[in-house]
Amino acid sequence: MKKKSKLPGLYLGFILALMYIPILLVIIYSFNESRISSVWGGWSLRWYRDLFRDRDIMEAMTNSLFLATVSSLSAAVIGTLAAVGMPKTNLRGKGIIEYLSTLPIMIPEIILGMVFLVYFSLIKLPFGMITLAVAHTSFCIPYVYMLVKARLVGIDKSYAEAAKDLGATEWNVFWDITLPLILPAITSGVLLAFAMSLDDVVISVFVTGVNTNTLPLKIYTQLKTGVTPKINALCTLMFVSTMLIVITSAWFARKSVSRTERRINSEEASGIGDSIGLVR
Amino acid sequence: MNDTILELYQIEKSFGDVRVLNGIDLSVPKGEFITLLGPSGCGKTTTLRIIAGLETPDRGRVFLAGKDVTDLEPNKRNVNTVFQNYALFPHMNVEANIAYSLKLKRIDKQTISKTVKEALDLVQLAGYEKRMPDELSGGQRQRVAIARAIVNEPAVLLLDEPLGALDLQLRHQMQIELKRLQKRLGVTFIYITHDQEEALNMSDRIAVMRDGKFEQIGTPAQVYDHPRTSYVARFVGSANLISGTAYNVGEGLIRLDTEDGPGLVRTRGARIMDGQAITVAVRRESVTLVTGETNDNLGLRAVVKEKNYAGGVLQIIVSLSDGRELVSSRQGIDSPLKAGDHVLVTWLPDQGVIVDLEEAG
Amino acid sequence: MNTEIRRGSPAVLMTGGEPRKRKASFRRLFDAATISVVPIYVFTLLFVVGPLVYMVVLSFLKRAETWGVLREFTWANYSNILKPVYLKTFYESLKLASFTTLFVALVGYPFGYFMARLTAVWKRRMMLLLMIPFWTSSLIRLYGWIIIFRANGTLDNILMGIGLTKAPLKLLYTYSAVVVGMIYALVPFMIFAVYSSAEKLDWQLVEAARDLGATPWQAFITVSFRLTLPGLLSGVVLTFIPSMGLFFIADILGGNKVILVGNLIQEQLMKARNWPFAAALSVVLMILTSIMIALYRKVSGVKDLEGLV
Secondary structure (H helix, E strand, O other): OOOOOOHHHHHHHHHHHHHHHHHHHHHHHOOEOOOOOOOOOOEOOHHHHHHHHOHHHHHHHHHHHHHHHHHHHHHHHHHHHHHHHOOOOOOOOHHHHHHHHHHHHHOOHHHHHHHHHHHHHHOOOOOOHHHHHHHHHHHHHHHHHHHHHHHHHHOOHHHHHHHHHOOOOHHHHHHHHHHHHHHHHHHHHHHHHHHHHHHOOHHHHHHOOOOOOOHHHHHHHHHHHOOOHHHHHHHHHHHHHHHHHHHHHHHHHHHHHHHHOOOOOHHHHHHHHHHHHHHO | OOOEEEEEEEEEEEEOOEEEEEEEEEEEEOOOEEEEEOOOOOOHHHHHHHHHOOOOOOEEEEEEOOEEOOOOOHHHOOEEEEOOOOOOOOOOOHHHHHHHHHHHOOOOHHHHHHHHHHHHHHOOOOOOOOOOHHHOOHHHHHHHHHHHHHOOOOOEEEEEOOOOOOOHHHHHHHHHHHHHHHHHHOOEEEEEEOOHHHHHHHOOEEEEEEOOEEEEEEOHHHHHHOOOOHHHHHHHHOOEEEEEEEEEEEOOEEEEEEOOEEEEEEOOOOOOOOOOEEEEEEOHHHOEEEOOOOOOOOOEEEEEEEEEEEOOEEEEEEEOOOOOEEEEEEEOOOOOOOOOOEEEEEOOHHHEEEEOOOOOO | OOOOOOOOOHHHHHHHHOHHHHHHHHHHOOOHHHHHHHHHHHHHHHHHHHHHHHHHHHOOEEEOOOOOEEEEEOOHHHHHHOOHHHHHHHHHHHHHHHHHHHHHHHHHHHHHHHHHOOOHHHHHHHHHHHHHHHHOOHHHHHHHHHHHHOOOOHHHHHHHHOOOOOOOOOOOOOHHHHHHHHHHHHHHHHHHHHHHHHHHOOHHHHHHHHHOOOOHHHHHHHHHHHHHHHHHHHHHHHHHHHHHHOHHHHHHHHOOOOOOHHHHHHHHHHOOOOHHHHHHHHHHHHHHHHHHHHHHHHHHOOOOOOOOO
């Protein structure tokens, strides 16, 4: 109220710095020429070269990308259909199903991993890509569902009514009106789900098969047993791609707001952007 | 005269590049109801916040009961505020809200509950102690906010558009109640509003603000009948402003020559040169429209543009040759005039006020 | 997690049951909306409800001698938890979680609170700046801490460089390293929770308190803190619950020295292969989690956790 204190600003800056330092260190060390990672041997790209020559890692990368694509797209279909259909259907137990479907991101990850492990072996699902895909889809659905649902709430009902008034069928309304309006929200949700899948360790540890490796699993094992400098390079690449995905997602989320609300004010737009971070 | 309770001296305030207050002076005697009147953005809320201590002026001093309080924290000033949206604490009931300042002073429980009760009686809300703010209507919240601000027995009570959120009817009722309350408490009220009617109804004095400066400070009658500037004339009285050249005709009268014809005004002691450019304010209800010729050859030639009725008042808008519009209003239903009619715009010399004179003051 | 999401209410379950609606239900089964929700019904029942139910069932089954599970009912898995060695793990877990939550609150509350007082432009910038570490893989962030903490790592170099210490501190694989890792992983949740609460706070109330005679500190306690308490509590829940299960932080930064419930579950599952016991541990963890959320709701009177979308 009186003289503006500098303390809050300093504090915010200090904590932010602490948050960034570990990440920056990883990035800096990925360009370290030296084999011994605690010694600085000058700038070099050799670990990136080695990384791309490592067939194990390349395979894990392919697996990770495939897995993230499959699970986020499955989640997109299931989640979008559900978000659109739920408010209209009279099917019994929809409140319960809605709640249960979000459980995978509410309960501690370790429990989710554990239940999947025991359940998959009960129903004799072969461990590997299939189990990974099912498990990942389960925690991807809530992201798509919640973002699309939130967007649907913001869409003026009169659009659909106007379309129907002009002779559109339920199907036309979905295809011509609803889908275009929620597309940014779907995209945003899918990208987030993709990023989550690409990053997941805990659940993957439990449900992966003997011969199926993903990038985070690879890093996890190495962190436990001993790191090679290649991991620095790998981490840096993962960091960059996650950032690109998240920023793109936030951009879509923002777009999804401005599409339907003409009087877009910056607060609201950032509100949606903010919420993306919070779902995690 | 040592009964001045509040004095502002040369207050200046900027927010970033925006100059909000431009060196304002104000002296308020004890027990006065003074209104700061102006449009939004004129600096009236900033003035209030500086008095409350919620804002520090860049320059100038604030004196409260003769003491310099410019650098004093808000909690150390014997001033309380009724905030625009009441700012009742949502997590406390009515009683706790009102008792808040007393509890901070560590006054004993019995005295507190007695004071709270008295305050609630005063604002006619006895029995509402246990209600939460969100269970109250707008008018009731308003009263609680007032009760909360007065239990501290402030030397000055600041009210920031306290009636702004209420509907018209309730607003009229609260105007009367507030005025009564102020009389009874004898506390100095500094009241902010952008509603000139509210200001005229309630205040002992009105300070008209514009762009971080006071345009005119005076009683409602002074401000309404003798606006000093064209801005005050327009903002407080919605007056017509007519510009022209002055010509002294003796007996304290001046002839105002315009392109559309002459009019007469009284000088009221102002010294005006022949040929001086002046602006005259004439209130709408003082404007008479005449068809045909006037016997004294006075009147501005104009053409009727449109007529409309609002609340039993007939307004006739006429336009001068340069396209500028004047408004004449009077009680009544209709007039034989119709759009396109040629008329003369006249007024009595006493009803024209020369505004924007340099030496005014 | 979405504030929009209704908690499963029994009322919803009952609505379909009225006799008059029954007739139409055959046709309704085939309308577009119903068909579109079939996938989520199937998926949820098959891959969320199924596994969770099985977990509960499993926790009451006997472990087979060599491999797998016997279909015999037993309380043994639960009574097993009461063994001192496992109780100690729960105790250690709760202790670490409490420590972590306390520090996270101390660090995160002021952050969220100050952030809410920034201008709109800075709020958005700050949000973006927070988003980046928040979305960075926890492995990468953990790895960063390894670089800092390991012998002759960044911290050692700095400390020895300015002459505070002479020899490398053995910081990695200690309790403190685990606590730091946990705080680091969880502080954003606290920040977001407090921020969303403080953002809604009407600052005029603080001014009103000051106007009525409160010092800045009194105004903070009686108004700001009181009104942002739901956010703080929500942050507490959001950090406390995961901090009991984040086994890989304890694994990587603690080097098997710190055993949490999460580690125990993982160990029972992957190494000891005692699945019923792991299930029982999970059930207990779930119950603890639910109790915390229920407590939170009761105390704060808020239905949904603040700061979650």
